Each structure stands twice: as structure tokens, then as C-alpha cells.
Amino acid sequence: MLDHFSILTQGGLVLWSRSFTPSPSPFDALIREALIEQRASSSDLASSSTSAVSRWDKDAYAVLWLLENNLDLVFVVAYQRILSLPYVADLLEAVRKAFLRAYRDTVQAIVDSSVKGKDVLVLGGSVGGPAAFGLFGEKGWQKVFEGWDETFSRILREFESNAAKNKKSTPRASALTNIPDSPSTSASEATTPSLAEPADGPVDAQTIARNIAALKARQKAALRKGGRKSGAGTESEAGSESDATPTKPRPRKAATKWSDSAITDADLAAFDYSSDAPSPARGGGKGASSRAGTPALEEVDVDTSGMVDRQALGTRDSESGMYEVADYAVRGAAGESDEDEDEEEGTGAADKPQSALSSFFSRLSLQPRSLTAADLAPTLQAMQQHLTAKNVAQSIAEQIVASVGKSLEGKKVDAGGLFNSASRAGRRAVREALHEALVRILTPKTSTDLLLEIQRKRSATTSAAAGAPAAGGRKGAAGADPYAITFVGVNGVGKSTNLSKVAFWLLQNRLRVLIAACDTFRSGAVEQLRVHVRNLGKLEEELGGAKEGEPRRVELFEKGYGKDAAGIAKDALAHAKQNGFDVVLIDTAGRMQDNEPLMRALAKLIAVNQPDKIIFVGEALVGNEAVDQLTKFNRSLRDFSGSAGAAGGASGPGKGRGVDGMILTKFDTIDDKVGAALSMTYVTGQPIYFVGTGQTYSDLRMLRVGHIVQALLQD
Structure with a gap:
């Protein structure tokens, strides 16, 4: 119906x-x-x-x-x-x-x-x-x-x-076909029905179910029969071995300590690596060094010469003073215009080798009539191969090409006007349809101006706390809710590194940043962020951002390892609100997209703290894998954070928060194979905020839609 x-x-x-x-x-x-x-x-x-x-x-x-x-x-x-x-x-x-x-x-x-x-x-x-x-x-x-x-x-x-x-006339396999004509020679076959022979007509679901049950029964009978034989042989062999050589008593294995077991004070002391934990090597106390045997951050001499690429720095608006990161220019993305391409198809085209893209557009050879599926088939197939070669996920390339083809079927090709042949008009029609489809997919559906959103939230929440002095001496900031950004992703993609790049960009815009170390699982994760905070603080002083008498603009909030990440993030937001921080960057532990317990823990962090942005950090080097990672991250966050009962929202599977945007790392290693950007945007419909292009704090770029489309269409 x-x-x-x-x-x-x-x-x-x-x-x-x-x-x-x-x-x-x-x-x-x-x-x-x-x-x-x-x-x-x-x-x-x-x-x-x-x-x-x-x-x-x-x-x-x-x-x-x-x-x-x-x-x-x-x-x-x-x-x-x-x-x-x-x-x-x-x-x-x-x-x-x-x-x-x-x-x-x-x-x-x-x-x-x-x-x-x-x-x-x-x-x-x-x-x-x-x-x-x-x-x-x-x-x-x-x-x-x-x-x-x-x-x-x-x-x-x-x-x-x-x-x-x-439906009524569909022949159904008779149940009598399951009964053997003669008794089986095997005892196991005699007690189980035989598989129905395939007939000319379709087999109904009931027959298929009986066949599966019969097959399982035979397999179980064979396992029982073989198990008795092998078991007997094993017992005899074990007996002969015991008679020949006496066995040594095995050492008693230590009892396994499960996650729901009671935690003793000794366990807490053994795994507490927070900065205020007592340690014989540093004498205890909060003012001691962060790690045993290592000097404090202020005592380390930092060489900042290689931390920032001066030529890669962004631009600063002379009127507003806002700092913007530079645009990422895809190599050779300028390309040639369609008019130039059409001109080259004339007399001068014979002198140049025909490119792959021009080759599959030139396969259209039409008379002045409507485009049909047969006309478009070879061109669309070559177009799909071209997108796949650009690192677009294969399933997504198939869907885009199928959509483009169906939007062109039945379109009339006009051989007059600007064109002198129907084949040229057909090639232009296909190219324009693909260009429009890519632009529609990549165009952000939401605002990508994070600075504007941060300013709006500060303006909306500061009015309630106007005139209240902050802990650092700032007025009108204490009590204002900070803007929270959570970074999520799989292991090893560069979440902490790109978080520090975003922090550098925010510091250049005169914002106070608190970095919350919520990766309490990976060894060295807190120390890595501590080094980034130290370096960013030194860079702030050298670049003239910090002024004498002002509080530090970047700080680290950490409680060591083995703690609940959701609780650390909650405490970090409260600390930022009390001390007048503008932005809180929440670093999370890397996890595989199929690990349900870890995904539930991440969803709990999202549901409890409700960050303003959830940014997925992924690699630009992968194609189909990036789609799988992002799809499962997005689905798990929506399902599990909804089940956790997000405050102020509907609860239940699929009702929670999903990914709000992406950052693509290692973008300088892919040349013009920018298909991962298209794949990830296609899956979620969310924008790509930045791409990482190097190892310094200034290696952060904006990715424009026009650059991606040109890179995808060029040879």
C-alpha cells in the first residue's frame, strides 16, 4: 500500500x-x-x-x-x-x-x-x-x-x-520435498530432514528456513561425532604423557581485577599522575615540578624560531584587527576556462596531447536532439573513474555521477548560439552539470565564521554579568559562558597538534583560551598539551600579543590520567567561566569508530557538557576509510548522546548531537587529490573549517569551495 x-x-x-x-x-x-x-x-x-x-x-x-x-x-x-x-x-x-x-x-x-x-x-x-x-x-x-x-x-x-x-499464482515448493524417498544410510541423516532441491520456480521463505535448520542440525551432529573421537584420543595421549614425565605444578596466577571491583587507596596512588599528586622525587605540593625529575615549564628555555613560518602567517585586517588564516591554494587549480578549452578543440588542439578530462568529455558525439542515457553512459563512466582517481570514495563517486546523469537525461542540446556543434554543447552541458553538483555539495549549509559565533555568545552572556570583576582582573567577563569546542577523531590523525594550531589562531585574535586535557588514556597526552601551552605562551610574548599586567592568555586544565573525561571537561568549563576565558578547547582521546564502549564514553562527554561545536579531525590521505570513520562517529554520537539524555533536548536514539564540522590534516601531502574533502562533506553536509598543511602553529589554512571544485575537475 x-x-x-x-x-x-x-x-x-x-x-x-x-x-x-x-x-x-x-x-x-x-x-x-x-x-x-x-x-x-x-x-x-x-x-x-x-x-x-x-x-x-x-x-x-x-x-x-x-x-x-x-x-x-x-x-x-x-x-x-x-x-x-x-x-x-x-x-x-x-x-x-x-x-x-x-x-x-x-x-x-x-x-x-x-x-x-x-x-x-x-x-x-x-x-x-x-x-x-x-x-x-x-x-x-x-x-x-x-x-x-x-x-x-x-x-x-x-x-x-x-x-x-x-502473488497468488506464484508456485510454492511443497513441504513433501523435504521428506526423503528412502531411508538414509546415516543415523544423523535419518533424524534430520534433507535439503530441498532447487526447483525451476522461486523457493518461498518457509522452505529456505527449513533448509537452514536441516543444515545446522547436520553440522551439529557431525561436530558431536567428531568431538567424541578426538576427545578419546586426547585422553589417551594425555595419560601416556603423564606416565612418562611428571608435570610440574604451575605457578598460581594473580587474580584478575575487573572494572567493577573495589578500588583501594594503593590503586589510586599508583595511577595518579596529576600535577598535585605527592611524589618522593619532587617532594609533593602543588608548586612542584609537573613530573618527577623534570624542571617546571617556566624554567625551560624555549627556541621559538621554528614554531611559526613567517611566510605562512595569515593576514590581519587593518580596520578590525582580526587575524585570518591564509587560503589554501591547490596546486594548478587555476586551470583553463571552458571557453579556452572550446577554442583549443579547434585548429590548435591537434598540436597538444588530449588530456584525460577532455578525452571523456569528447566522447559525446551527438546530433541536435535530447540527451539519452546511452549518450551519457561512456562519459559518466569516465567521470566516475576520474573522481575516484581524485581520492573520492567510490560509493560517493557513483552516487554523484548517477545524480548528474539523471539530471541531464532528456535535456535538449542546442547546436546554435555560442556553440558550433552538438557534441561541444553536450560536453559543456555535462561539465556544467558536474560543476554545479560539486558546488552544491561543498557549499556550507551553516556559518563557518567561528570568530563571529564566539563574539555573539560573549555578547549574549556577558550582559548578565556586566560589571562583575573576574579573577584575572577583567571586568564584565566573569560569569560569561565560554565558547566550547570539542575535537574528536580516530587515533593518530593529529587532534592535539591541530587543536594547538586553532589555539594559535584564537590567540592572534586576542582571545583567552583554556585547553582541557580530556585524553586521560594515552600516555604522554597531558604532557604533549603542556608543551603546546608553554610554546604558545612564549610565542604570544614574542609576537606582541601579551601585555604586561594581563593574565596569561592560554592555560592548560588537567587532572592527570585515569579520570573521567566528562567530569574533567565539566570542571574545565566551570573554571573558564569563573576566570574569564573566552574559549575552551577540549581534547579527547583517539578511538576507533567501531569501539562501542569508547564511543559511549565520548557521547557522555558531549551529553553532559553540550559543547558549542563538535569538530571531527580526519586525514586527507584516506578515501573510503574517511567516509566510514566519519559516518560511524556521527551516528554513534547521535545515538549514544541522545540515549544519555542531553539537557534540554529530546532523548532517545538518533536524538543527540552529531558532528558540526571537520578539520582535515596532512593536506599538503595530497597535491590535487582533494576527494576526501568532497566525501566527508557529502556524508554529513557539514563544512570543513580548516586544513592542516605542516608542523608549525601557523600551518592552518582555509579551504575555499572554488579551489576544491577546480582541483576535482582538472587533470
């Missing part, structure tokens, strides 16, 4: 619609995510080279749609995806043919009026041309497709009745 059926334009205008249930329609999400943003998960979009019908799973619905690109129409149906309705694709095709047969001229008049800039819905038939004249009278929009309800009902009844007949 269907739930919803609609006929609408690709601009979102609903021409006709019918709902069979009162449940809300998923078509708005389809238009926004699948048609406009061209974004879906790898398991959501299923396309076939032999069918123009696309499928997209949304929540409990299966959504199928068919495009009529020549008229910018979308025929779309939704039903519960637990149902098996094999006739829906044929139903869409039949409805499309019947609708166009009856209303092609009417729809064409609407399209022509929209192209001319005239709103036919408002102005009516007076300006819609002869075909649209008189369509909108006193009855309004319902008058246009009068009679279509009856036609649609007739088509739907035919398909449903045929489906019911086919």
Missing part, C-alpha cells in the same frame, strides 16, 4: 498530490537533501543503468522518483520500506506516460512562462500564451488537472490487482 504520491516540478511546485495515510510526507526532505544538495548516504541511493527510477530511504519510508528533465518534472512515490512492492517502478513509468499524454502542453506552458520571468500562477492565462490561456479561472489551480484523479486511480488499481494475481 502506498503512502504518498506527488507530481511536482524540480523547483518544488506541487502540480498534483495524493496522500493515502495521515502521516507527514517525506518529500520535503527529498527535495532538500537528495535533489538540491545531492547528498545521501551510501545505502540510501540505489541506481541502475537500465532504469531511470531512483530510490532513497528516509526514516521508515522508501522514496522512489522518476525525472522528466525536459519539463523539469518529478514523479515521486513513498511507502513503508518494510513492504515489498515490486510494481512501484513500473507504476511511476506508467503514470509519467499517462500524465504527459494528457497534460504535456499545459506543463510546457507553465515552464515557458517561468522561463520568460512571468508567474503564470499569479498572472494567469493572459500572459501564458495560447496553451495556458484560460487555465486559471474561478476554480483556480484545481481546474488545471481536472480528471487526473480518476485516471491515476484506474492505473493504480490495475497495478495492485496484477500484483495480487501474481
Whole structure:
């Protein structure tokens, strides 16, 4: 049974619609995510080279749609995806043919009026041309497709009745086929049914289940029989060995201490590495050195000559004084314009070797007519290989190319005007469609200006605490909520290093930063952040950011190892609020995306502290692996943080917080293979804030959409 059926334009205008249930329609999400943003998960979009019908799973619905690109129409149906309705694709095709047969001229008049800039819905038939004249009278929009309800009902009844007949006439395997004709020679085979022989017709689910049960029974019987034999042999061999040589008593193994066992004072003292823990080597006390046998941070002579690349520093606005990191320029991304490429296809193109990208665009050889799937197939296949070579995940490359192809089917290629051949017009149409698709995917859907968001939160929360003196002497800051950013990711991608780069950027913008060491698992994680804080403090002094008499602009908040990360982050936020810090950067332990206990612990940190941003740090070197990591991180955070009961929000699986943005590391090692940026943005729809390009604190870059698109399209 269907739930919803609609006929609408690709601009979102609903021409006709019918709902069979009162449940809300998923078509708005389809238009926004699948048609406009061209974004879906790898398991959501299923396309076939032999069918123009696309499928997209949304929540409990299966959504199928068919495009009529020549008229910018979308025929779309939704039903519960637990149902098996094999006739829906044929139903869409039949409805499309019947609708166009009856209303092609009417729809064409609407399209022509929209192209001319005239709103036919408002102005009516007076300006819609002869075909649209008189369509909108006193009855309004319902008058246009009068009679279509009856036609649609007739088509739907035919398909449903045929489906019911086919279901009844489907031959079912008889249960007698499971009974052997003669008794089996084996005892185990005599007690278990035999596997049904494959018949010409389909085997039903009940027969398959009986076959599986029979196979499992045989396997268990064989294991029992073999186990008795091997067990007897083992016993005899063990007996002969014991008679020959006496066995030595094994040492008593220490009892395992489980996580739910009682923790003694000795356990706490043995694993407490916090700075205020008593130690014989440093004499105890909070003013002692951070580690036994090592000098305090203030006593270390720091050479800052190699910590900042002066040529890689960003720019500072002369009016506002804001410091912005430099843009990342993809090597050779300037490229050539399409006009230059078309000119080179003339007389001068023979002197140059044909590039790979130009080669697969040149495969289009058309007469002046509408593009078909057969015309586009070789070009789209080469386009998919090109994107995969750029390090785009294979599943995502397939979905993007399929979406581009279906948006071009039925488009008319005009050989006149700017073009002198239909093949050139076809190549330009494919290139422009791919360019537009990539731009839509990569364009951020939310603001990427972190400085603006930090300023807004400070302004909103400082007003309540205006005039209250802070611990460091600042007025109007104590009591203001700091802006919290949590960095998450797998092991070894560079979370702590890039956190320190972000801290350097914030310090250049005159913000006070508190770094919370919530990686209480990895050895040396706290010490690594302590070194970064020391270096950033020295750089702040040398670059003229720190002024005499002002409190330190960057500090570390840590409580050692083996502690609850969520509790440390909560205490860090409270400390930052009390002492007038503007931003809190929360460093978390690296964890694999499939480790459920560690993902639950991370989700607990998110649910308890509700940071303003959750930034996923990933490597630009990986393709399919990056998609798997980001997808599972995002899903686990949403499910587990929702189950933890985030304050002020709905609880339950899928109701929690997900990833808000990404930072890609090691971006200077990939040249123009920037496909990971496309893959990660496609999966989440979230922006890429920065990319890391080196080892110094200034090696942080902004990634522009135009640079990524040019790098993806160039050879």
C-alpha cells in the first residue's frame, strides 16, 4: 500500500498530490537533501543503468522518483520500506506516460512562462500564451488537472490487482520435498530432514528456513561425532604423557581485577599522575615540578624560531584587527576556462596531447536532439573513474555521477548560439552539470565564521554579568559562558597538534583560551598539551600579543590520567567561566569508530557538557576509510548522546548531537587529490573549517569551495 504520491516540478511546485495515510510526507526532505544538495548516504541511493527510477530511504519510508528533465518534472512515490512492492517502478513509468499524454502542453506552458520571468500562477492565462490561456479561472489551480484523479486511480488499481494475481499464482515448493524417498544410510541423516532441491520456480521463505535448520542440525551432529573421537584420543595421549614425565605444578596466577571491583587507596596512588599528586622525587605540593625529575615549564628555555613560518602567517585586517588564516591554494587549480578549452578543440588542439578530462568529455558525439542515457553512459563512466582517481570514495563517486546523469537525461542540446556543434554543447552541458553538483555539495549549509559565533555568545552572556570583576582582573567577563569546542577523531590523525594550531589562531585574535586535557588514556597526552601551552605562551610574548599586567592568555586544565573525561571537561568549563576565558578547547582521546564502549564514553562527554561545536579531525590521505570513520562517529554520537539524555533536548536514539564540522590534516601531502574533502562533506553536509598543511602553529589554512571544485575537475 502506498503512502504518498506527488507530481511536482524540480523547483518544488506541487502540480498534483495524493496522500493515502495521515502521516507527514517525506518529500520535503527529498527535495532538500537528495535533489538540491545531492547528498545521501551510501545505502540510501540505489541506481541502475537500465532504469531511470531512483530510490532513497528516509526514516521508515522508501522514496522512489522518476525525472522528466525536459519539463523539469518529478514523479515521486513513498511507502513503508518494510513492504515489498515490486510494481512501484513500473507504476511511476506508467503514470509519467499517462500524465504527459494528457497534460504535456499545459506543463510546457507553465515552464515557458517561468522561463520568460512571468508567474503564470499569479498572472494567469493572459500572459501564458495560447496553451495556458484560460487555465486559471474561478476554480483556480484545481481546474488545471481536472480528471487526473480518476485516471491515476484506474492505473493504480490495475497495478495492485496484477500484483495480487501474481502473488497468488506464484508456485510454492511443497513441504513433501523435504521428506526423503528412502531411508538414509546415516543415523544423523535419518533424524534430520534433507535439503530441498532447487526447483525451476522461486523457493518461498518457509522452505529456505527449513533448509537452514536441516543444515545446522547436520553440522551439529557431525561436530558431536567428531568431538567424541578426538576427545578419546586426547585422553589417551594425555595419560601416556603423564606416565612418562611428571608435570610440574604451575605457578598460581594473580587474580584478575575487573572494572567493577573495589578500588583501594594503593590503586589510586599508583595511577595518579596529576600535577598535585605527592611524589618522593619532587617532594609533593602543588608548586612542584609537573613530573618527577623534570624542571617546571617556566624554567625551560624555549627556541621559538621554528614554531611559526613567517611566510605562512595569515593576514590581519587593518580596520578590525582580526587575524585570518591564509587560503589554501591547490596546486594548478587555476586551470583553463571552458571557453579556452572550446577554442583549443579547434585548429590548435591537434598540436597538444588530449588530456584525460577532455578525452571523456569528447566522447559525446551527438546530433541536435535530447540527451539519452546511452549518450551519457561512456562519459559518466569516465567521470566516475576520474573522481575516484581524485581520492573520492567510490560509493560517493557513483552516487554523484548517477545524480548528474539523471539530471541531464532528456535535456535538449542546442547546436546554435555560442556553440558550433552538438557534441561541444553536450560536453559543456555535462561539465556544467558536474560543476554545479560539486558546488552544491561543498557549499556550507551553516556559518563557518567561528570568530563571529564566539563574539555573539560573549555578547549574549556577558550582559548578565556586566560589571562583575573576574579573577584575572577583567571586568564584565566573569560569569560569561565560554565558547566550547570539542575535537574528536580516530587515533593518530593529529587532534592535539591541530587543536594547538586553532589555539594559535584564537590567540592572534586576542582571545583567552583554556585547553582541557580530556585524553586521560594515552600516555604522554597531558604532557604533549603542556608543551603546546608553554610554546604558545612564549610565542604570544614574542609576537606582541601579551601585555604586561594581563593574565596569561592560554592555560592548560588537567587532572592527570585515569579520570573521567566528562567530569574533567565539566570542571574545565566551570573554571573558564569563573576566570574569564573566552574559549575552551577540549581534547579527547583517539578511538576507533567501531569501539562501542569508547564511543559511549565520548557521547557522555558531549551529553553532559553540550559543547558549542563538535569538530571531527580526519586525514586527507584516506578515501573510503574517511567516509566510514566519519559516518560511524556521527551516528554513534547521535545515538549514544541522545540515549544519555542531553539537557534540554529530546532523548532517545538518533536524538543527540552529531558532528558540526571537520578539520582535515596532512593536506599538503595530497597535491590535487582533494576527494576526501568532497566525501566527508557529502556524508554529513557539514563544512570543513580548516586544513592542516605542516608542523608549525601557523600551518592552518582555509579551504575555499572554488579551489576544491577546480582541483576535482582538472587533470
